[in-house]
Amino acid sequence: MKSNANHALPRAALRSLAKLGEDIAVARRKRRISTVSMAERAFISRGTLYKVERGNPTVSIGIYATVLAILGLADRLGDVADRREDILGLDIEEDRLPGRIVSSGRKERS
16 A cells, blocks of 8 residues: 655655755766666666655655665764754753753742
């Protein structure tokens, strides 16, 4: 049964995938790697490579990671959602900080 998740993808996500695919295609061509060679090295069909280079959201992230690794670009993949760079998450965390800290050994005066 096919998932409807791809139809619900936000436009920003679709744009990001399209850019990723275009950048992968350019990186492959800069390295003078043919589509046949890239597909063989990634253990995928040329049709799947075509989808990757178009940013198709139905292709698994594992295939994207494999193609990026072949291009020598996978090292930054782990930084996509780096918690130290998550501005919104850090802001939410900061908003939840207590206003005051009461020492557990002493009673606070009213």
